[in-house]
Amino acid sequence: MELSAEIKREMYWMMLLARRVDERAWVLHRQGKIAFHISGIGHEAAQVGAAFALRRGYDWVTPYYRDLALMTALGYSPTDFMLSLMGKAAEPSSGGRQMPSHWSLRTANAVSHSAPVATQTIHASGIGLAIKLRKEDKVVLTTIGEGSTSQGEWYEGVNWAAVHRLPVIFIVQNNQYAISVPPEMQMAVPSSADKACGLGLPGEMVDGTDVFAVFAAVSKAVERARKGEGPSLIETRMYRITPHSSDDDDRTYRTREEVEENKKRDPLLMARTLLEKEGLLTIAQIDEMEAKAKQMVDEAVKAAEAAPYPAPEDAAFPVYAEEVRRG
Ligand SMILES: Cc1ncc(C[n+]2csc(CCOP(=O)(O)OP(=O)(O)O)c2C)c(N)n1
Ligand SMILES: [Mg+2]
Structure with a gap:
C-alpha cells in the first residue's frame, strides 16, 4: 500500500512522541519520582511500522514491555504512561496495580501480558483461534524480544498458530x-526468522530501524492473515540504545563505543532524514512537533502527579475485565 505524505508524517510524529515520553521517564527515574522504567528507545520504527499496518481498534494486539511506541500508536497517551509509571488509579492497563509497561488498552484490543517472557505468544494464538472459530476477519499482532524466542511458550504458541493457520x-x-546476553549465546541460527521454516510458516527479516520497511512487511503479513492464509513471523532488527531497564548497568557487558556506533542508525533520525530528503518534512514542521510533544509530556507529568493512587480494596480486581474491575 502506498502511504500518503500525511500518513508518513503521522508515523514520524508517533515515533517522536514515544521517544520524548520515554526520555522523560528516564529523567523522572533519575529524579527519584518513579521506581522503574524499561525503555523502547531504538525500537520506535519497528513498533510504529507494525501498528500502522493494523486496523487499529479492530484487530488484536498482545504486546511486550518494550512497546511504548506501539502502544502510543494504538492510543495509549503520554498521560496514561505517566500514570502507569507513578502507579496511579486512572491508568488503563491495570488501574495502577501492575508494573509499568505491562500494557493493556481495551479501546485497542491490547491485552496485558504477564511478567514471564513469551506468555503473550500463547495468548495471541488463543485469540487467533477464537477469531477463526468466529469466522471474523480480524488479525492478532504479537511482539517479543529475540531472547524470549528461546522460551518454550514461544515455540508452542507459534507452532499452534502454524498448525491451525491462525491469523497471527x-x-x-x-x-x-x-539483558546482557547477545543472540549468538542463546540461539544457533543467525535470525529468529530462520526458526520459521521448522515451524511451518513464512519467516522474514526486516530492517527494524526503517519504519516504512517494517510497515510494508507487516502489511503483507496482515493481508495473508486476513485472507485466511495463516500466520507469519517477522524479525525486525535494531539496537537497544539504552540499558535493559533503569535497574541495569550496561557498562558491565558492552562498550560505550559500540553504543555510540549503533546510535548512527537511530530510527528516529533515519525516518527524519528520509522524510526530509523526500521533501515531506520541513524544519518548521519538526519544530512544531517537538513543541507539541514537550507540551504533552509536561502536561502528562503534571496530571499524573496530581492523580490519586488506587484504593487498597481494588488490589484484587482483574486488570482487563472492565465490568468486574469497575463493578
Ligand atoms: C520466563 C522468564 N525468564 C526470565 C525473565 C527475566 N527477563 C526479563 S526481560 C529478559 C530479557 C529478554 O530479552 P529479549 O527477549 O531479547 O527482549 P528485550 O528485553 O531485549 O527487548 C529476561 C531474561 C522473565 N521475565 N521471564
Ligand atoms: Mg533483545
Whole structure:
C-alpha cells in the first residue's frame, strides 16, 4: 500500500512522541519520582511500522514491555504512561496495580501480558483461534524480544498458530541483547526468522530501524492473515540504545563505543532524514512537533502527579475485565 505524505508524517510524529515520553521517564527515574522504567528507545520504527499496518481498534494486539511506541500508536497517551509509571488509579492497563509497561488498552484490543517472557505468544494464538472459530476477519499482532524466542511458550504458541493457520503476526524485535546476553549465546541460527521454516510458516527479516520497511512487511503479513492464509513471523532488527531497564548497568557487558556506533542508525533520525530528503518534512514542521510533544509530556507529568493512587480494596480486581474491575 502506498502511504500518503500525511500518513508518513503521522508515523514520524508517533515515533517522536514515544521517544520524548520515554526520555522523560528516564529523567523522572533519575529524579527519584518513579521506581522503574524499561525503555523502547531504538525500537520506535519497528513498533510504529507494525501498528500502522493494523486496523487499529479492530484487530488484536498482545504486546511486550518494550512497546511504548506501539502502544502510543494504538492510543495509549503520554498521560496514561505517566500514570502507569507513578502507579496511579486512572491508568488503563491495570488501574495502577501492575508494573509499568505491562500494557493493556481495551479501546485497542491490547491485552496485558504477564511478567514471564513469551506468555503473550500463547495468548495471541488463543485469540487467533477464537477469531477463526468466529469466522471474523480480524488479525492478532504479537511482539517479543529475540531472547524470549528461546522460551518454550514461544515455540508452542507459534507452532499452534502454524498448525491451525491462525491469523497471527509474530513480530520479533531483535535488539541484539537479552539483558546482557547477545543472540549468538542463546540461539544457533543467525535470525529468529530462520526458526520459521521448522515451524511451518513464512519467516522474514526486516530492517527494524526503517519504519516504512517494517510497515510494508507487516502489511503483507496482515493481508495473508486476513485472507485466511495463516500466520507469519517477522524479525525486525535494531539496537537497544539504552540499558535493559533503569535497574541495569550496561557498562558491565558492552562498550560505550559500540553504543555510540549503533546510535548512527537511530530510527528516529533515519525516518527524519528520509522524510526530509523526500521533501515531506520541513524544519518548521519538526519544530512544531517537538513543541507539541514537550507540551504533552509536561502536561502528562503534571496530571499524573496530581492523580490519586488506587484504593487498597481494588488490589484484587482483574486488570482487563472492565465490568468486574469497575463493578
Ligand atoms: C520466563 C522468564 N525468564 C526470565 C525473565 C527475566 N527477563 C526479563 S526481560 C529478559 C530479557 C529478554 O530479552 P529479549 O527477549 O531479547 O527482549 P528485550 O528485553 O531485549 O527487548 C529476561 C531474561 C522473565 N521475565 N521471564
Ligand atoms: Mg533483545
